[in-house]
Amino acid sequence: MSITYRLRRHASTLCKALVIGIGLAAVNNEIAQAQTQSVQTQTIALDSEVINPAKLKETPLELAQRRGRRSSDGTTSDFIGLGLSLGTGDGDGALEELGLAAISKLSFAPQLSVRPAVVVNDSAAVIAPVTYNFQSPATLFNASIFPYVGGGIAINATEDDVAPLVSAGVDVPFSERMTLNGQSNITLADDITVHFMFGLGYNIDGLF
Missing domain, CATH: 2.40.160.20 (Porin)
Known part of the structure; x- marks a missing residue:
């Protein structure tokens, strides 16, 4: 088996590993973003005073x-x-x-x-x-x-x-x-x- 063949084989394996690593990182990033958006949605829902349009229109005196x-x-x-x-x-x-x-x-x-x-x-x-x-x-x-x-x-x-x-x-x-x-x-x-x-x-x- 020639040295060139071995180098090509190792390079192919390394590329596959990089592709798999990048894919896993992308999946983890998507999961993290989804979890962050879920927490933000729950926080805003709990703080209804902030997002309630009717209350946002209240004047200081009405509030x-x-x-x-x-x-x-x-x-x-x-x-x-x-x-x-x-x-x-x-x-x-x-x-x-x-x-x-x-x-x-x-x-x-x-x-x-x-x-x-x-x-x-x-x-x-x-x-x-x-x-x-x-x-x-x-x-x-x-x-x-x-x-x-x-x-x-x-x-x-x-x-x-x-x-x-x-x-x-x-x-x-x-x-x-x-x-x-x-x-x-x-x-x-x-x-x-x-x-x-x-x-x-x-x-x-x-x-x-």
Whole structure:
């Protein structure tokens, strides 16, 4: 057997081995890519927040409100907070001037709350309406707005009297713990007063 024949035979065997090796490497690469794609698909499926087209279209305010807290009756959470007060009327009480307000919402029955507030400027006044809180929110500028109506009493320290009160307002949750509040009040005494409050409340559900 000549040396040339042996070299050709070894070269043929080496080529076959290389072809087989390359084929095995290609198969292993395809399997690895398939496994990687499978893991990525499972990861994306688990993280539905990332790939859900409907949720990708949500505005920051809608996303914050969806993640915000609601009470067990479907309305906004109870809160305490601070705000501004202003009003107009024939008297000179705290509700008829610009001042600071401490606001709150405290639920005591499904969809029913008491919303005591203290208004302070040169004088002081306390209002305590009982409100019915609507479960179905209205939508304005991509924000969910929870309206409420009610009535109660207003105690004016300057005039030293107690007057019946009707109230209406809205709660606008914009994060897990924060709620914007706007409220209008009318006192039904000899001197009718129209009063407004705007405040920011910190949700206290689950804190006590």
